[in-house]
Amino acid sequence: MNWNNEPERRCDGVMRRDLLRVGGLTAFGLGVGDFFRMQRTAATKAPSVIRRPSAKSCILIWLDGGPSHLETFDLKPDAPAEVRGPLSSIATSVPGIRISECLPRTAAMLDRMAIIRSMTSPLGEHNFGTHYLMTGYKPTSVLEYPSFGAVLAQVRSQPGILPPNIAVPEFRVGGGNLTGSGYLPSSTRPFSVGSDPAKPGFRVRDLNFYKGLNLKRLDRRRRFVNALDTFGSQAENSGSVNGDPDLERAYRLLTSADAKNAFRLSDEPPNVRGRYGNKSVGQCCLLARRLVERGVPFVTVNNRGWDTHADMYTRLKEGFTGAKVPVGLIPSLDLALTGLIQDLSDRRMLDETLIVVMGEFGRTPKLNTAGGRDHWPRVFSALLAGGGVSGGQVIGSSDSVGEGPKDRPVTPADLAATIYTLLGIDPQHELQTDDGRAVRVAPYEAEVITEIVT
Numbered sequence: 001m002n003w004n005n006e007p008e009r010r011c012d013g014v015m016r017r018d019l020l021r022v023g024g025l026t027a028f029g030l031g032v033g034d035f036f037r038m039q040r041t042a043a044t045k046a047p048s049v050i051r052r053p054s055a056k057s058c059i060l061i062w063l064d065g066g067p068s069h070l071e072t073f074d075l076k077p078d079a080p081a082e083v084r085g086p087l088s089s090i091a092t093s094v095p096g097i098r099i100s101e102c103l104p105r106t107a108a109m110l111d112r113m114a115i116i117r118s119m120t121s122p123l124g125e126h127n128f129g130t131h132y133l134m135t136g137y138k139p140t141s142v143l144e145y146p147s148f149g150a151v152l153a154q155v156r157s158q159p160g161i162l163p164p165n166i167a168v169p170e171f172r173v174g175g176g177n178l179t180g181s182g183y184l185p186s187s188t189r190p191f192s193v194g195s196d197p198a199k200p201g202f203r204v205r206d207l208n209f210y211k212g213l214n215l216k217r218l219d220r221r222r223r224f225v226n227a228l229d230t231f232g233s234q235a236e237n238s239g240s241v242n243g244d245p246d247l248e249r250a251y252r253l254l255t256s257a258d259a260k261n262a263f264r265l266s267d268e269p270p271n272v273r274g275r276y277g278n279k280s281v282g283q284c285c286l287l288a289r290r291l292v293e294r295g296v297p298f299v300t301v302n303n304r305g306w307d308t309h310a311d312m313y314t315r316l317k318e319g320f321t322g323a324k325v326p327v328g329l330i331p332s333l334d335l336a337l338t339g340l341i342q343d344l345s346d347r348r349m350l351d352e353t354l355i356v357v358m359g360e361f362g363r364t365p366k367l368n369t370a371g372g373r374d375h376w377p378r379v380f381s382a383l384l385a386g387g388g389v390s391g392g393q394v395i396g397s398s399d400s401v402g403e404g405p406k407d408r409p410v411t412p413a414d415l416a417a418t419i420y421t422l423l424g425i426d427p428q429h430e431l432q433t434d435d436g437r438a439v440r441v442a443p444y445e446a447e448v449i450t451e452i453v454t
Helices: 102-109 126-135 148-156 215-235 245-254 257-262 271-278 280-293 312-318 329-346 412-422
Strands: 057-063 089-090 099-100 115-118 163-168 298-303 352-359 380-386 393-395 405-407 430-432 438-440
Touching: 057 148, 057 163, 089 102, 102 329, 115 412, 126 412, 148 163, 148 257, 148 298, 148 412, 148 430, 163 271, 163 280, 257 412, 271 280, 271 329, 280 298, 280 329, 298 329, 312 329, 329 352, 352 412, 380 412
Parallel strands: 057 298, 057 352, 115 393, 163 298
Antiparallel strands: 089 099, 115 380, 352 380, 430 438
């Protein structure tokens, strides 16, 4: 990838596909100056000009369980009732593009967003699908690949207070088998906040002393561990001191007033908190904004509950039976997403903060007998905003019943290459496994979605 306005070609010589535009915390640092310096490897030439990326950080809103594309971003109002489902579509700020009736604020702001309607994967199991979407690589028994946040933590890592890769409220995604760090050091693993900021008594793990542990004891333990590591390093003539990353993280967080302040949502004005909504996804997005504002490169907002095999209408729209104001998963996402975009825009942070909204797959084209939809990876949707994303467009499309891609299929590998490009990381950049094997951050076959980044 060449950021100097030169055309670009993939390393295997394959030209980019024609693109269709439809519709008119383990230790990381606070970002200052060159903290966010773009990383890249040797550049190669290509057929289209890619803008110099502007994203310094990324907020991934992960819809855990697999959100229904047919109830969110790819409705089929002309399909039979068993396909189109219980929700209607509404117009958006982009002529010709319609999305769910439960996303009115998103619809009004769609000119700032890009929707991909032709995401496709062969993996319809939670753990496998999550691994593919969060890494760009299909899972294998030989190697666990690192998630986007871990790669950023490795490439941009510098000493600091806050972890570089944070999950709110926690990182138990897609069945819970993904570590997040893969073959990279454990220091790149997502730091799980461990508590929901929407609930009373919100408290972040490692920010307070546990019973029987005070600063003096912690400092003594830290010096003891470092002494052992130094002795071991000298014995091996390596001259390096590895330390205990978990202990170092705990020490930094416990002794830093700035770190504690980052998680203090009570400092936010009531009107700002209200803009995001009072549900978990909203308050988690608000916390994510506070974290990237303080230099954290990657935050995962883990919004669970999207595995809607049954009672889909109530769970997605109403939230509970008889709700006068819809508070289900989709209306809550609508508030959180638009609140985040507007807040970042007001603070002049939107252009440098990439927002990605996705889950591990979509849902079946036909409703099941329990009033829900089952797993369906063949086609689904994702949404991107901010961070240099060219908004007001839809990439690709699904067929008339949302069963498969109609045109412009986009793989999780392609999406990964695009995310890395927007974050200033060459998709060809190589990291190393413990045994010295070089692995690209994105697969060889991955192609950047150039509509989004040009």
